[in-house]
Amino acid sequence: MESDLVSEHPPFIRIYKDGRVERLTGTETIPTSLDKTNDVVSKDVQYSREHNLSVRLFLPHKATAGTNSKKLPLLIYIHGGAWIIESPFSPTYHNYVADVVTSANCLAVSIQYRRAPEHPVPASYEDSWSAVEWIFSHSDGSGPEDWINEHADFGRVFIGGDSAGANMTHHMAMRAGKEKLDPKIKGIAVVHPAFWGTDPVDEHDVQDREMRSGIAQLWEKVVSPNSVNGTDDPLFNVVGSDSDLSGLGCEMVLVAVAGKDVFVRQGLAYAAKLKKSGWKGDVEVVEEEEEGHVFHLQNPHSENASKFFERFVKFITTP
Incomplete structure (x- = not known):
């Protein structure tokens, strides 16, 4: 019943008194396929028995023919969704990663992780x-x-x-550097990263108190209530x-921002901070000024996407 509702955070979730969480989007899934008439074959493989978590693997079907033993670039993908919604198995991410694999002729591993609010941060980082x-x-x-x-x-x-996956991508590279992951990661792509703070990063960052408060509440009440x-x-x-x-444990970073995204100034400031940090790698920034947050996933066939x-x-x- 509506009266049992504790809190609502559109467009993501409703939380009820009995602890039930209703996700409002990102719940649909799409199956894997080993049909070699497709450009890409896919399968799910469990990587964590403890938490019953899997990765979804994507491979160009021509690589399964056995006629070419050449190794392929490896893309590890971490999906977005505010740490709350979506999965590697949703149509949005299955289709996008499959398209990348087709065009890039690479192997991709898309990561499932535990999501808030049932599993608050840092569970998603630990799983990734x-x-x-x-x-x-x-x-x-x-x-x-x-x-x-x-x-x-x-x-x-x-x-x-x-988004949240871009945030975690950065932190995976930081941990890789700290723990001296070997072999090294060649590059990370940080796309419309969900970085935030109490105060704006500059005069062009979001100044609207209600909007800033809304993002802060989602993080503090739902995503990471244990953050000190x-x-x-x-x-x-x-x-x-x-x-x-x-x-940062990689050689190159692609930072992608969108001009109408609430996180745009954070993304640009991240690239600037990285360049000034003493890190020895290469940073490239790509900006689509007239687009919004994750426009390339919402309208993948548009010209800018x-x-x-x-x-x-x-x-x-x-x-």
Whole structure:
């Protein structure tokens, strides 16, 4: 009943007194397919028995023919959805990653992680790192999953994500640097990253108190209620905190922002902070001034989405 509603956070979730969580979007799933008449074959493989979590693997069907033993670039993808909704199995992410695999001729591993509010942050970060470690256990060719053993080029590993997934992509690269992950990650694609803080990063950042408060409430009440510093938690406030980015564990970073996205100034400030940090890699910024948050997923066949798609594919096929 409506009276049993504790809180509502459109367009994401409703939370009820009995603890039930109703997700308002991102709940549909699409099955895998080993049908080799498709451009891409896919399958789900469990990487965490403890939490019953899987990755969805995508492989160009021509790679399964066995006629070409050349290793493929490896894309590790972390989906967005405010840490609350969506999954690697939803049509949005299944179709997008499959299209990338077709165009880039790469192997992709799309990560499932535990979501808030049932599993508040940092569960999603811990799961994503666990998946990265599981994937890298194949780097010597003797891991548990044949597709990764046989096809992944661990000299060309890229991690990419959008929104909350872009935030986590950054933190995976930071942890990779800290823990000296070997082989090294070649590049990360941070697309419309969900970075935030109590205060605006500059005079062009969102000044509207109600909007800032709404984002803060979602983080503090739903996503990460255990954060000591609220929205200034270094996991969320990457730009405004004293986080040292110089140890980022990759060679190159693509930062994509959209001019009409609430997070645009945070994304630009992140790129600027990274360039000034002493980190030795290359940073490229791509901006679509007339577009909004994750426009490339919401309208994937638009002209600007197609343009960004080509840039993303070019990034993850860097030799």
